[in-house]
Amino acid sequence: MQRLRVGFLRHDPLIFVVAVAAVGAVFIAAFIAVTPVGFGLDEEHHTYRAWQVSRGEIEPRTLTEGKQYGGPIPVALVNYVIAGTDAANSARGIGLPWDGMTGR
Secondary structure: OOOOOOHHHHOOHHHHHHHHHHHHHHHHHHHHHHOOOOOOOOHHHHHHHHHHHHOOOOOOEEEEOOOEEEOOOOHHHHHHHHHHHHHHHHHHOOOOOOHHHOOO
8 A cells, every 4th residue: 555645745754743843833932922921810820830840849838738738939039920910911901800701
């Protein structure tokens, strides 16, 4: 049975895989570049957790039994994330971020 091969895939399918990965990398990099730190309602928590994981803390510490988890975060990181969150979410206008979703 003979396989049908199209264009440059006839020579090396790896070229296609590399091309798709390169195009994807460009779009992912552009998305990362234009999305401010802290954009969204809970992104600050993701940033804090990512910082903890980068320091080797795979499991969060239990702060309050069954209610709160986390660990220490540097004040400089908290200030950076809060500034990013405020700047990113300031375009939403006056009011609570979820007002538009409740149909009010």
